[in-house]
Amino acid sequence: MSLFLPGKILLPLAWGLGSGLALAAAGWGGWPHDDPSVPTTLRDYHFPGTQEGGVIQPLWEVQECAMCHGDYNAEHEPFRPWAASMMGQGARDPIFWAALTVSEQAAKNVGDLCIRCHVARGWIEGRSQPPSGGGLEPGDLQGITCITCHRMVDPVYDDGVSPKVDREVLADLAQLPVGFHSAQFVIDPLDRRRGPLDLGGEFYWHQWERSPFHREATMCATCHDVTNPLFDRQPDGRYQFNEIDTPHPTYRAEDGFPLERTYSEWKASAFSRGPVDMGGRFGGQRGPLVSTCQDCHMPTTTGTACNPMVGGVVRDDLPLHDFRGATNWMLDAVRNLYPDPETMLSAESVAAAQERNREFMRGASDMDLALVEPSTLYVRIVNQTGHKLPTGHLEGRRMWVNVRFFDKSGALVREYGAYNPGQATLVHDTKVYEAIVGLDEAMAAYLGVAPGPSHLFPLNNKFFQDNRIPPRGFTNEGFRKAQAEPVGHSYQDGQYWDHTGFGVPAGAVRAEARLFYQTITKEAVEGLRDANVTNDTGQVLYDQWVAAGKGPPVEMDSVEIDLRTACRADFNGDGALNLADLGAFQGAYASGEPRADVNYDGVLSLADFGAFRTAFALGCP
Numbered sequence: 001m002s003l004f005l006p007g008k009i010l011l012p013l014a015w016g017l018g019s020g021l022a023l024a025a026a027g028w029g030g031w032p033h034d035d036p037s038v039p040t041t042l043r044d045y046h047f048p049g050t051q052e053g054g055v056i057q058p059l060w061e062v063q064e065c066a067m068c069h070g071d072y073n074a075e076h077e078p079f080r081p082w083a084a085s086m087m088g089q090g091a092r093d094p095i096f097w098a099a100l101t102v103s104e105q106a107a108k109n110v111g112d113l114c115i116r117c118h119v120a121r122g123w124i125e126g127r128s129q130p131p132s133g134g135g136l137e138p139g140d141l142q143g144i145t146c147i148t149c150h151r152m153v154d155p156v157y158d159d160g161v162s163p164k165v166d167r168e169v170l171a172d173l174a175q176l177p178v179g180f181h182s183a184q185f186v187i188d189p190l191d192r193r194r195g196p197l198d199l200g201g202e203f204y205w206h207q208w209e210r211s212p213f214h215r216e217a218t219m220c221a222t223c224h225d226v227t228n229p230l231f232d233r234q235p236d237g238r239y240q241f242n243e244i245d246t247p248h249p250t251y252r253a254e255d256g257f258p259l260e261r262t263y264s265e266w267k268a269s270a271f272s273r274g275p276v277d278m279g280g281r282f283g284g285q286r287g288p289l290v291s292t293c294q295d296c297h298m299p300t301t302t303g304t305a306c307n308p309m310v311g312g313v314v315r316d317d318l319p320l321h322d323f324r325g326a327t328n329w330m331l332d333a334v335r336n337l338y339p340d341p342e343t344m345l346s347a348e349s350v351a352a353a354q355e356r357n358r359e360f361m362r363g364a365s366d367m368d369l370a371l372v373e374p375s376t377l378y379v380r381i382v383n384q385t386g387h388k389l390p391t392g393h394l395e396g397r398r399m400w401v402n403v404r405f406f407d408k409s410g411a412l413v414r415e416y417g418a419y420n421p422g423q424a425t426l427v428h429d430t431k432v433y434e435a436i437v438g439l440d441e442a443m444a445a446y447l448g449v450a451p452g453p454s455h456l457f458p459l460n461n462k463f464f465q466d467n468r469i470p471p472r473g474f475t476n477e478g479f480r481k482a483q484a485e486p487v488g489h490s491y492q493d494g495q496y497w498d499h500t501g502f503g504v505p506a507g508a509v510r511a512e513a514r515l516f517y518q519t520i521t522k523e524a525v526e527g528l529r530d531a532n533v534t535n536d537t538g539q540v541l542y543d544q545w546v547a548a549g550k551g552p553p554v555e556m557d558s559v560e561i562d563l564r565t566a567c568r569a570d571f572n573g574d575g576a577l578n579l580a581d582l583g584a585f586q587g588a589y590a591s592g593e594p595r596a597d598v599n600y601d602g603v604l605s606l607a608d609f610g611a612f613r614t615a616f617a618l619g620c621p
Contacts, residue, residue: 037108038447038459039244042131044230045113046247048175049155049184053126057191061139062088062344065146068205068306074349076303081322082146083344084353089334090143091119092343095520097133098528098541099395099457104132105534107230107458116183117223120148124187132534138342144223150193152222153186154213163209165192178251180221180263182229197305197315205310217272220293221263224392227256231461233483239461241443254483257461262391264482266293270473271386281363281384285316296386297323322353324360326390326517329548336544358554361517365389367557368595369513371566372501379403379431379513380499381469381557382594388468388484390433390517395457396524398434399517399556400426401500405508414505417516424522424550431500435487436465455527463487472496492603497594499602504563512560516553525551568598569616577616585612 062079070079082088090096096118104111111131116123119133122140129135153166155177169188170176177184188194194211213219229248231239232255239257242248248256253264266272275289283290284299298319304312331350334343366382379401383389390397402417417430426432438453440462447456453464467489470479475493479485491498504511525545532538545551569577572584589596589604596604599611 037105040107040109040230040458041245042109042112043245043247044242045109047116047177047182047184047229048251049173049177050124050187050189051174052123052128054189055124055187056189059121059124059145059147059151059187060191062142062145062147066344068310068312069146070307072307072309072312073303074352076301076318076320077307078146078305078321080344080349081320081353084331084349085321085323086325086327086330087144087323088142089331089343089345090117091122091141092143092334092338093118093330094333094337094537094541094544095330095396095528097537098532100133101534101537102455102528102531103458105531106456110458113182113229117226118143120183120185121145123183124148141338141342147191147193148187149214149219150195151188151191152194152213152219153188154211154216154218155180155184155186156218158212161212163192163194163211165209179253180218181225181253182227182256183223184251185222196319203311215292215294217263217266217292217294224260224293225253225263226258226260227253228259228458228461229256230458231257233257238440238442241446241459241461254481258483259394259457260392261482261484262387263293265387265391265471265479265484268473268475268478268482268484269386269471271471273473276386276472278384284320290386293386294319297325299324322356324353324356326361326392326519326554327357328354328519328554329545329551330519332548333544336547337540361554361556365515365556367513367515367559369511369559369561369566370568370600371504371561371563372568372600375504376501377403377504377511377513377561377563378499378501378600380497380594380597380600381433381515382497383469383471386471388470390468394435394437395455396520397518398432398521399515400432401430402514402516403430403502404512405505406510406512407507408509413508416502419516419553421550421552426521430502431467431498433468433498434465435463435468437463455531465489467498469498470496490602492601494592494604495602497597497602499597499600501600509564510560510562512558514555514559515557517556518551518553520545520551522550567615567619569612569619571612577619581616582612 066079070077074080100111100114109131112128115128115133119136119140122128122136127135127137127140153169154162157167157170169186192207192209194209194214196211196214198210199208230242232242232249234240270276271291275291277288278290280288282296282299284301286295286300290296300317300319302316303318304314305318306312331353335345335350340346364385366384368380370378372378390399400417404412405414407413418427436453437460439451439460441451443461444451454460465488466486470491474491474496476485525542529538529542569581571581585596592604596608598608
């Protein structure tokens with residue numbers, strides 16, 4: 001079987017390479033063929049569940065929902081916070097459209113799989129063709145709409161728990177979803193809306209069913225575990241390209257190539273096995289114990305889910321629909337590209353959402369510094385989320401550690417991980433947390449290009465790096481089964497932190513360390529622009545990226561240390577060495593706190609007691 005792929009859609013450089021990593025990118029080729037895409041068909045991207053055109057009653061536009069669920073309280077009503085989230089704007093996201101175009105250039109019809117999540121309403125009602133999005137209506141760009149989620153049915157029927165009508169909905173499907181991933185959703189064909197709250201027997205505004213599914217992480221998994229069905233996982237762990245025009249043989253997430261594994265990362269973490277006490281940094285009025293995606297990304301408050309004028313009842317467990325996450329400048333780009341009446345955004349709602357997200361990201365990690373010896377400063381990053389840090393989409397997302405050393409006059413002596421905002425460039429002399437994917441030797445040979453990291457997103461089939469920090473409860477075997485194992489970096493079982501040593505320059509008396517997150521790198525934006533030979537979506541993204549300050553990074557943590565007085569054995573930080581420090585260390589060790597990893601080997605063991613005693617006996621450092 002021959003396969004033709006023109007080299008012009010390959011980019012000459014890999015995006016966002018990590019510190020010290022030198023990997024060959026897929027090369028350019030001279031292709032005489034007119035068709036620039038691998039001729040995959042819609043059958044290649046088929047998944048079970050509700051199919052296109054599979055509803056009887058239409059999925060209403062969000063204005064219908066806003067009549068009762070919006071414009072009465074900007075802080076806790078569902079409508080305006082939803083609109084100012086990437087759930088509300090996921091179908092207007094210029095990164096999405098630029099990536100979809102370049103992906104379509106690489107593999108025909110893959111856009112159908114992208115649209116299935118980002119523009120679910122349009123897909124469900126049969127407007128996903130052509131897969132470039134040309135058949136969508138303006139109302140489809142409302143993203144992951146209220147009705148899309150609130151007509152969603154749990155594909156696993158639980159007798160006595162699931163709404164009774166769900167049995168019939170599931171029985172009418174040609175094929176039930178296989179697992180929770182890749183938009184294998186089930187949508188009620190009738191307008192029966194579901195949610196976790198009991199609306200009472202006298203509620204008459206619309207049909208409703210009480211659905212425990214809407215509080216479960218499996219619902220979020222529908223679109224936050226994404227599998228590429230073009231590949232089938234082999235016993236040796238490689239991913240083999242399937243026959244074209246053939247659905248995936250099993251449809252199981254673990255048998256396809258992992259494009260996103262946020263849900264699987266959570267499932268393999270301690271959070272999925274029971275609530276974790278996070279001390280109140282997530283959850284809102286739920287309290288300190290959190291477990292599911294909703295617990296953190298939809299914290300509870302006191303308020304009404306419906307306008308009080310039409311019977312909204314005050315609740316103490318109202319889930320906020322702000323879907324807080326890592327979004328920052330993208331909402332500004334959406335406002336630039338679309339009028340506010342269409343997006344339902346405003347300067348105020350965007351500013352409020354961005355501040356919520358910044359606060360949320362500040363809670364996602366902790367940082368501590370230690371002068372292990374006079375010549376080395378260790379920076380430790382602790383993952384406080386229920387998934388990898390960072391997680392989600394593979395291309396362009398990254399975190400990095402910035403460290404600056406100052407002399408006694410306050411002058412900068414040395415900087416690691418320097419970022420130039422004007423040029424949007426990062427000096428790679430620091431730890432960068434990211435995933436890098438590309439083509440293995442077999443796939444590269446099949447395409448007639450060089451193996452290595454590439455930007456052929458739908459055709460990539462190998463991880464060349466993934467050093468993103470795992471969550472609490474991490475085990476290497478658990479994450480291997482979840483297709484989320486570390487690559488090019490090792491983590492010990494139970495380790496949910498990482499550390500990096502930085503050389504202390506002569507004359508330095510003080511150091512500052514910061515952790516930054518970036519949604520998309522300069523290399524990724526320019527790559528999407530330059531690879532696009534179809535339309536202007538890449539240029540649109542680039543222009544909005546420039547207008548937003550070139551995708552400015554978000555500061556997640558900041559800590560400083562006085563190198564003259566730093567003492568690793570001063571465990572309680574009171575400036576004195578005494579038995580209280582031993583008690584503080586023992587307490588941290590007993591509770592499994594990462595800071596008890598005194599010897600920085602990534603595991604809590606008796607060796608840490610020895611390292612602490614030695615540091616205590618020697619004094620500082």
